[in-house]
Structures are given as structure tokens and as C-alpha cells.
Amino acid sequence: MTTTRRKIVVLYGSQTGQAETIANGIHEDAVYNNYDSNVFCLKEEGKEFVITDVTCVIFVCSTTGDGDPPENARKFIRSINRKSLSETHLSKLNYALLGLGDTNYSTFCGGPKKLEKALKQRGAKSFFKTAYADDGTDLEDTVEPWIEGLWPALDVYFSSLGTMPNNVMVRNVQSCETVNHTRTEVNDVKADMENLALSKDKIPTIPKDDPSTSSLLSNMTSVDSSQSLLNSFETEIPSNEMLNMSSAPFPGSEELATITLSPLSKQWIGMRFVDAERISLQSQDFKYQNGHSFPLATSETILTKLVEAKQLTRDDAVKIAMEITLKTEDQFPYQPGDSISVCCENPKEEVDWLISRLSLNDVADNAAEFFVLPNSSKKATNPCPYVPRIFTIRYAFTYCIEIRSVPKKMLLRSLAEYTTDQSEIRRLQELSSKQGGHEYVALIREKNVCILDLLAAFKTCSPSFELLVQHLPRLMPRRYSLINSPLVSKNHLSFAFNVVKFEKDIGRMYARDGICTGFLHNLGNASSNTTNQNISQLPSIKVFRTKSTGFCLPTDTSPPLVMIGPGTGVAPFIGFLRHLEALSAQTTDRWLFYGCRHKDRDYLYKDELESYLNKGILSRLLVAFSRDPTSSESPKYVQDNLKLHSLDIANLLFQKRAIFYVCGDARNMAKDVRQCIIEIITKERNCSDKEAVDLFKQVLDEKRYREDIWA
Numbered sequence: 001m002t003t004t005r006r007k008i009v010v011l012y013g014s015q016t017g018q019a020e021t022i023a024n025g026i027h028e029d030a031v032y033n034n035y036d037s038n039v040f041c042l043k044e045e046g047k048e049f050v051i052t053d054v055t056c057v058i059f060v061c062s063t064t065g066d067g068d069p070p071e072n073a074r075k076f077i078r079s080i081n082r083k084s085l086s087e088t089h090l091s092k093l094n095y096a097l098l099g100l101g102d103t104n105y106s107t108f109c110g111g112p113k114k115l116e117k118a119l120k121q122r123g124a125k126s127f128f129k130t131a132y133a134d135d136g137t138d139l140e141d142t143v144e145p146w147i148e149g150l151w152p153a154l155d156v157y158f159s160s161l162g163t164m165p166n167n168v169m170v171r172n173v174q175s176c177e178t179v180n181h182t183r184t185e186v187n188d189v190k191a192d193m194e195n196l197a198l199s200k201d202k203i204p205t206i207p208k209d210d211p212s213t214s215s216l217l218s219n220m221t222s223v224d225s226s227q228s229l230l231n232s233f234e235t236e237i238p239s240n241e242m243l244n245m246s247s248a249p250f251p252g253s254e255e256l257a258t259i260t261l262s263p264l265s266k267q268w269i270g271m272r273f274v275d276a277e278r279i280s281l282q283s284q285d286f287k288y289q290n291g292h293s294f295p296l297a298t299s300e301t302i303l304t305k306l307v308e309a310k311q312l313t314r315d316d317a318v319k320i321a322m323e324i325t326l327k328t329e330d331q332f333p334y335q336p337g338d339s340i341s342v343c344c345e346n347p348k349e350e351v352d353w354l355i356s357r358l359s360l361n362d363v364a365d366n367a368a369e370f371f372v373l374p375n376s377s378k379k380a381t382n383p384c385p386y387v388p389r390i391f392t393i394r395y396a397f398t399y400c401i402e403i404r405s406v407p408k409k410m411l412l413r414s415l416a417e418y419t420t421d422q423s424e425i426r427r428l429q430e431l432s433s434k435q436g437g438h439e440y441v442a443l444i445r446e447k448n449v450c451i452l453d454l455l456a457a458f459k460t461c462s463p464s465f466e467l468l469v470q471h472l473p474r475l476m477p478r479r480y481s482l483i484n485s486p487l488v489s490k491n492h493l494s495f496a497f498n499v500v501k502f503e504k505d506i507g508r509m510y511a512r513d514g515i516c517t518g519f520l521h522n523l524g525n526a527s528s529n530t531t532n533q534n535i536s537q538l539p540s541i542k543v544f545r546t547k548s549t550g551f552c553l554p555t556d557t558s559p560p561l562v563m564i565g566p567g568t569g570v571a572p573f574i575g576f577l578r579h580l581e582a583l584s585a586q587t588t589d590r591w592l593f594y595g596c597r598h599k600d601r602d603y604l605y606k607d608e609l610e611s612y613l614n615k616g617i618l619s620r621l622l623v624a625f626s627r628d629p630t631s632s633e634s635p636k637y638v639q640d641n642l643k644l645h646s647l648d649i650a651n652l653l654f655q656k657r658a659i660f661y662v663c664g665d666a667r668n669m670a671k672d673v674r675q676c677i678i679e680i681i682t683k684e685r686n687c688s689d690k691e692a693v694d695l696f697k698q699v700l701d702e703k704r705y706r707e708d709i710w711a
């Protein structure tokens with residue numbers, strides 16, 4: 001038996017960061033379990049690692065676009081797909097693959113499937129069953145058990161090679177052992193930080209002439225707007241009983257003590273305050289999220305002015321829809337169907353409350369920097385690249401960290417280490433445990449609970465800022481389809497959205513708007529209340545163009561189009577139609593299927609759509625009203641109208657080779673529309689379900705069924 005350490009490489013391809021986080025977690029677990037482990041992005045092939053030199057690899061790869069691998073995995077896949085390579089090129093490589101995707105998209109896990117196909121073609125061998133995790137339901141349902149099974153599989157694999165087993169194997173340890181062990185780590189971290197903390201009493205001066213810092217400066221006032229939020233938490237605690245009260249024993253476990261906890265993720269981000277005199281704060285230090293690139297961005301982040309905000313729905317509509325128009329200083333190249341991403345900020349009262357709750361009021365506006373804690377296996381020089389190198393806690397919480405994200409089990413597990421009350425510790429451990437999985441989903445994930453709710457419910461929990469930064473994701477810009485045509489509006493970008501509302505609920509301690517739609521709604525209200533039309537005083541919004549997923553008009557305007565977009569899903573089609581009108585592109589085969597609740601309250605762009613019909617830009621406009629149908633037979637949803645025109649749809653799909661576009665809600669509408677099209681194929685082609693699915697796949701392959709959907 002050899003005595004070499006077991007060596008693994010964890011490789012990820014990730015578009016928005018989830019696969020990367022999971023890969024880092026596997027790497028940390030591996031180091032903890034005494035593996036000689038490294039973690040790299042697939043794009044680092046040839047620089048950080050050479051694929052033909054490694055023998056045991058754990059791949060974590062997601063999907064983007066229309067069943068495509070993430071951008072940072074494409075070159076790797078292309079390189080191993082090269083025809084010149086032999087079938088045994090990767091025969092030394094043994095791998096396990098975890099794929100991420102979302103079943104709401106038509107090609108589930110296309111990215112990892114392409115990766116695995118390429119690996120197999122070159123002779124790589126799988127030593128553990130590939131799993132596909134579904135972000136449309138819950139990634140963790142698949143990710144957790146897969147990682148649990150990975151360690152024994154690795155053990156079997158390495159045993160077969162005759163390498164020494166690792167002497168510590170603590171994947172599923174009894175809770176008390178883990179807690180004892182990791183408490184020391186937490187104390188070490190705190191001691192490290194105390195030693196490293198520098199002067200806290202100098203407040204940095206931030207240049208006032210940088211427009212990107214103006215709202216930051218206004219946020220730095222010491223007015224504590226968190227008070228009302230705090231009051232609402234204080235008075236409503238009983239509604240949260242379920243969250244902080246134990247309901248164990250869980251099904252399947254005989255007594256409380258048998259919950260199994262995953263190992264604590266080691267804290268590796270440290271923060272120290274820096275003496276403002278030692279540094280000169282440049283304006284770029286406060287570039288939005290440090291100017292760090294965004295996945296799917298295809299332009300620089302630009303500063304725009306909000307010039308118009310209008311409500312598209314009547315006040316008595318179930319949801320408020322708004323249209324925002326931004327003015328750009330320079331021309332902003334785009335195509336109809338393109339989207340822009342809006343850089344939003346967290347609500348000031350929530351940031352203030354969080355800072356108060358973490359007892360950080362005195363230091364929230366001091367200059368600080370992150371560092372990698374000594375003894376960490378992390379190699380990163382900049383632990384958090386999307387936070388400026390020199391930052392303030394208030395800035396990071398306002399602009400960089402997703403404080404509304406649903407806390408992962410790993411965070412709950414870590415929060416237990418920062419809690420003093422025994423029953424709260426126990427409850428946090430339960431919710432993070434394997435046995436508490438159902439409760440976690442029902443009380444945290446499905447209720448969209450965030451860290452603020454947890455800190456309101458678990459009163460003795462007092463985590464550090466660094467711990468939250470390590471566990472909470474980056475605040476990501478939100479994407480909206482443009483409703484403009486570049487032929488009509490060169491310097492104006494408009495988009496429509498529903499203001500998302502979350503009512504108070506069990507675990508959800510206060511009613512709230514969606515982060516970005518609430519941010520835009522408030523800015524819109526503020527700008528429409530001002531009589532001052534001086535553009536420099538209008539609210540600024542940072543945006544960038546987002547990569548198109550093929551959701552664009554064909555260059556030749558002749559192919560028939562079928563557009564299906566209920567609610568705000570109609571937005572890109574408004575852009576299409578404005579463009580086609582500017583081109584005077586009349587047609588006999590351009591159909592739009594639209595749907596809303598009430599014809600008088602929330603029929604978006606009614607007059608404009610009807611005018612396209614009159615002008616021959618649209619040939620058919622079919623609208624379904626779900627809450628005020630004229631008779632019991634009248635269509636309620638877009639699918640009903642599709643079915644009513646079943647023969648036409650089949651003709652458009654096969655004889656006329658129309659391009660179908662679907663835009664809107666992924667979870668219900670897009671799935672139902674897909675199913676409806678398959679049923680139409682079955683009926684009109686008089687074929688079996690399987691044949692219909694195959695025919696539909698053909699249409700997908702021909703890129704004649706395009707989706708722009710969101711969950």
C-alpha cells in the first residue's frame with residue numbers, strides 16, 4: 001500500500017455562481033477530510049491544471065442560455081471535442097459529475113450533458129453516478145445526497161488504487177461532536193481578527209463628485225430608518241413561532257439527539273478596519289460592486305437617468321405593472337428582444353436594521369478591507385472581488401450582498417455557532433440537518449425567508465459581518481426585456497415589470513416588495529413627484545446589456561411569427577412590433593397570444609397592440625382574460641386560445657415553418673404552453689405522444705421555438 005495522499009481536483013463551469021459555490025464547498029469538505037484537493041474553473045485548463053495530467057476529478061457544471069454550457073466551460077468542452085484527439089485521450093481520467101439545471105427550461109441540464117458526452121468520447125470513466133440538480137424545485141434535494149454519496153465513492157475508488165485512507169472522515173457526524181470541534185475554530189477566527197484589527201476611528205472621505213457615490217453618501221447618514229422595521233418585528237414575533245420553535249423529533253429519527261449535521265464550512269474571510277489616513281480613497285474604489293464583471297453582461301455598466309415611470313395597470317388590478325424609461329448619455333447598441341440588467345440596491349431600512357441588529361452602528365461607515373484568514377486553504381488574494389477593496393459595511397450591505405437571499409442550510413449550520421440560547425442553537429441545527437429537510441423547505445425556502453427574518457426570530461444569534469459575507473451571495477442585477485426598437489429610440493431604454501409583493505407570513509416577519517421592482521417603484525414614485533425637470537437631479541440607474549439567448553427577430557422579416565406572452569411577457573413583443581412597424585413590415589402571418597386577468601384593469605399596451613392589428617403589422621391578436629371571461633367557454637389562458645386555433649398552430653409550426661417565441665413565467669405558463677403545443681401536434685398530426693415529443697424536439701433543434709422565461 002502506498003502512503004501518498006489522495007489527490008482530487010474539483011472543476012466547475014458556472015454562469016451565475018451556484019456551481020462555483022458548490023464546487024468550493026466540495027473542495028472545502030475534501031480538505032477537511034484530508035484530501036489533497038484543488039478547485040479551479042474549467043476555463044483555467046492549461047494554466048492552473050492540465051486535464052491529461054489529472055486522474056480524479058469532480059466536475060460541477062451548470063446550464064445557461066438554451067441548454068448551453070456556461071461561458072467559462074465552453075472552451076474546455078470545445079478543446080476536448082477536437083476531432084484530432086483520440087478516443088483514449090482522457091483514458092486516465094476518472095470523474096464524478098454533478099450537473100445543475102432547471103426543469104422549467106426546455107433542455108434540462110444541457111450544459112453538463114454536453115460536458116459528459118465530450119468526456120466519455122475521449123475515454124474518461126465515471127466512478128460515481130452523475131446527478132442532475134433542478135433549480136426549478138430545489139438544487140439541494142439532489143446536491144446534498146450526491147455529495148454525501150461522493151465520499152464513500154471516492155473511498156472505494158482510491159481503495160481500488162491502494163492509496164491510504166484519510167484518517168479523518170467526518171461527513172455525517174453526531175451534532176455534539178461537530179459543535180465542540182468547530183467552536184474552537186470560531187474562537188480562533190475571532191482572535192485572529194482582534195489581532196489584526198487596525199484603527200477604527202478614522203472615517204474615509206469619499207469624493208463627492210463621483211455620481212456613482214451620490215446615493216451611497218445619502219445612505220451614509222446616521223438616521224436610523226430601521227426603527228419602523230424593528231417595531232414591526234417586535235410586535236409580530238408570535239407569528240414566527242414555527243421558525244424558532246423545535247418540532248422534532250422528525251419523521252424517521254427516534255429522538256432529538258440523532259440529527260445529523262454536515263461539517264461546518266470553515267470561515268476563511270476576515271475583515272479589518274483600516275486607518276483612512278493610510279489609504280487614499282479613489283472614486284473607483286466605490287465603482288458599483290468594484291466594477292467586477294457580471295455573468296451574461298455584453299456591455300459596460302452605464303449610468304442612465306430615470307426619465308419616466310408610469311403605471312400601466314389600474315389601481316384596482318391584482319398586480320401593479322410599471323413601465324420605466326431610462327435615458328442614456330451615449331448611444332446604447334441593442335436589438336429588439338434584448339434585455340438590460342438593472343443594478344439595484346437593498347432597501348435602506350433593511351440595511352440599517354441589519355447593521356443595528358449586528359451591533360455595527362459605530363463602525364458601519366468606517367473604511368475596511370477583507371483578507372483571507374491565516375490557515376485557510378483558500379488561495380484567493382481578494383476574497384470578495386465584487387466588494388471594493390476598501391469599503392464600508394454599509395456600502396457592502398447596500399450594494400454588494402444579497403441580504404434577501406434564502407439562507408442555505410450551511411449558513412443556518414454556521415449561525416448556530418454564533419447563538420447562545422440552547423433551544424435556538426438546537427432549532428438552527430435542526431433546520432440545517434438532514435432530518436429537518438422538509439421543515440427547511442416549508443418554512444425557509446418556500447416562504448422566501450431571509451437573514452433578517454432569521455435574526456429577528458433567533459434573538460441570541462449574533463453572527464459576524466464576515467460570516468454573512470461568506471455565506472450570502474452577491475447582489476445580482478435583475479434582467480428586464482426592452483420594449484424598444486433601436487430604429488425608434490436610440491437613447492431611451494424602456495421596460496415593463498410587475499411590482500413583486502411578499503405578504504407577511506410564517507417566518508416572513510414583515511411585508512416587502514421585491515428587491516429590484518421595489519427599488520424601481522420607489523425611484524419611479526420619487527421622480528414623478530418632483531417638479532424639477534433638471535436631468536442631473538433625476539434618479540440615476542446603472543444598467544448593462546445582457547446577452548441575448550437567441551430571442552431576436554430573424555434578419556429577414558418574412559418568416560411567420562407566433563408570439564406568446566401573457567402579462568409582462570408581452571414586453572419583448574412590443575419591441576418586435578415597434579421595430580417591424582418602423583420597417584413597414586406588414587404580414588399575413590404574425591400572431592400574438594396575450595393574456596391578463598381583467599380587460600379593463602391590466603391589459604398592457606392594449607391600444608398599441610390593437611393599432612398594430614389595424615396597420616397589418618400583426619395579423620392576429622388573441623387575448624384571454626382569466627378573471628372576466630365573457631362566457632364559461634371563452635378562453636382564460638393563452639393555452640386555451642392556442643388550442644382553439646389548433647389547426648392553424650400546427651400549420652404554422654410545420655407547413656409555414658413559423659418561429660415561435662414564448663416569454664413570461666417559467667414555472668407555470670412556459671411549461672403549460674410547451675405541453676399544449678405537444679398536445680396540438682398529437683391531435684393535428686394524428687400521432688402518438690412520443691412522436692409528438694420527437695417532432696417538438698426537432699422544432700427546438702431548428703431553433704424555431706425560442707423562450708425567454710423567468711422563475
Ligand SMILES: Cc1cc2nc3c(=O)[nH]c(=O)nc-3n(C[C@H](O)[C@H](O)[C@H](O)COP(=O)(O)O)c2cc1C
Nearest residue numbers: 014015016017018019062063065067101102108109
Ligand atoms: C439565463 C439562464 C438560462 C438558463 N437556461 C437553462 C437551460 O436551458 N436548461 C437548464 O436546465 N437550466 C437552465 N438554467 C438554469 C441554471 O442552469 C440553474 O439555475 C443553475 O443552478 C445555475 O447555476 P450557475 O449559477 O452555476 O450558473 C438557466 C438559467 C439562466 C439564468
